Amino acid sequence: MPKFHVLRKTYRDSVTLMQLASKLARLPGISNASASMATPANLDLLREAGTDVGGVQAGPNDLLIMLEGEPAAVDAALAEAQKLLSDRGESEELGERAAGQKRAPRSIAMALAEARAGLALISVPGEYAAAEALKAVNLGLNVMLFSDNVALADEVMLKRQADARGLIVMGPDCGTAIIGGVPLAFANKVRAGPIGLVGASGTGLQQVTVLIDRAGSGITQAIGTGGRDLKQEVGGLSMLAGLRALAADPDTRVIVLISKPPAPEIAQRILGEARRAGKPVVVNFLGAQTAAVSGGNLHGAHTLDDAARAAVALAEGRAPGQAPLPAAAGSLPKLAPEQRYVRGLYSGGTFCYEATLLLLEAEIGEVHSNTHVGRARDLADPWRSEGHTLVDLGDDVFTRGRPHPMIDHRLRNERIVQEAADPSVAVILLDVVLGYGSHPDPAAEMRAALSQARDLARKAGREIAFVGQVCGTEADPQNLNRQSAALAGMGMLLANSNAQAVRLAARIVQR
């Protein structure tokens, strides 16, 4: 039997009530929940759904909460509903004011009324995200749209609206940005300096900003665009807007562009704008020929590592130099003859993409991946490796119903042990991403899996090379030195960058 609760003359907007109902329905022991104004039409709707509303005494201006489930759970849910509603209620608002406390604003407009802002970070379920972003743009705000599952047509519309108003929409699915020195979402704490970045790739931006910081330089802004920005339909609107903003910024002396290769027409538009920037622009279109994106003020970079190195050199007035040969701390393990393959288990999509390109270049044999890069073969089953395999564990197939592997290491830990049981595996290649948003202590999280994998291999008379890179800085909450020392202590061979880690892995299996 459903239980009803009527709150007389209580008014909440539809999104608040939908969120309330959804929250209540997810509580343990609750099978059904609704919250709506008790209008005759809404009561009819409940009746049509088979709910007996005969005893309900409520009118159109009353808020009706309906709960079905186990009796104890229903009582608890009702108490929760009252608490949630009173948290938002006017009386408490006044009480909070009297106590000198500040309440979180309930809308972008409310937030704007209370504080000056130039950017709204939007992280709501995809179905609501475009509408929220549009509100922000209409209020004159730049937008970082962390949400994914936004329709491509909505992305185009949002970016055109923003463009017409001289604003930028970063995203959707923009996971990384550093604006005005503030790391947003998955981003690292890096020094301020003369280099500005625009990137369609989150971990790509993280890698380059971290390497710039490690080289002693720093950044002005790191602007994310979202992964679809350089598609033909979107036209690179965010990258163009970011590029123009950095070109006009007197503090930015060098600009870095990071993306997978765009559609040719879009690439020409981006490069045309870059040529007009009036300052050096390092272009890293992962997988593109560097000669095709070089000339004049444009400097093509083959890898993310090269891009960081070139940007720092140019900012210091030097010519971009060659990347050094890979070096890693620790001694290389002795491999059995049947140990021939590299298995890369990545939490960063761009790291996996770059690794696949570099492993193909190393010509160590066929490379399998779920990132659909160049000559790489698609994995028949992403849950099982074959030959040399590089897996992006942030792919939708792995993250359905669970957090991203930068936050939750469980899936990768299981896969590390699974790979170690395969006698043909020589190298397990890993990325460890630090910074805001990532796991607070990845080394500790990986310890048991690395130990179990090593023991498993040793029992079979084998040693496995664990090769990796830590993408982070000293200033990150997890601290680069502490994490690196812990991972090295577990026997991991650490390279300075993803590119160097991949080349080291290739050298190990080529011995």
Next chain:
Amino acid sequence: MRPAGEALESWHAASLGARVRRGGRGQVHSVFARAVNLAGEHGGLTALLAADAPRVAHGMRLHERHGNLSRRFSPGASFRWEGEDLCIDTPYGGDVRVSTYGAVLWRAPVGLVANDAHRLARAVQCVENLRLARSVPDVAALHPGCAAARLRLIALAEAYRHGDARAIAHAVHGLVGLGPGLTPAGDDALIGWLAGIALLGADRRCEVLRQALRARLGRTTDVSRAHLEDALAGEFSEPLAQFANALARTPAEAQRALADLAALGATSGLDAAAGLLAAVEAAMGSHA
């Protein structure tokens, strides 16, 4: 604490909607960040709107920002008109006095395009473009009430196309008050529908719809009722009127106006847009 009746603060209204009636007294009905609804002793709501809130016909908009209005006023507090000044009791003692002296009388009429073939063609083309671009998202997935409202809107369109008076009244009956929030999705869609009628011109079917709606105003919330009464009087909120008028200009203007309308309420703007587009399509798709 100051005694009631003494002015705590003096504010100024910048504009007065066409349906605001000054005079009398009553109680604060409900309070929100950007709006305070005032219920007159003889019925009807007047909205006091923040300076950045969209204007409505039954609302008076403030000249300057005064922060979150829900922190200033509480439901049940008394208000009264003293000449051109609106005085509202506050929980801190004393009144907030809002002067309407010099406020601009405001209305946003929707221009009829039915007699202008070029503008009519542009409006129809704009509606088609917006539909093709799926600019008005389907909010039906959000809540059973929204889903039901969308289905009943389709039923209304079907009834309108065929000029079926009974089916029109039935669809209106199902839409009024349908949806979870303060201004239920069904009401928003009907308001949009009336804006569509204002754009294209009324006919017999329209009168059937109006009569059905008037007879069912008691089936929805007081706040939504005030908006429906505005719409029945041919008065619409600023972003809705601008969107309706922009349809007869250029697709770019329509798209911009739609973006402004989408910012209205949680889903109200988009529900109204859905109603307006459905009305135009239904009216153009029939010869009743």
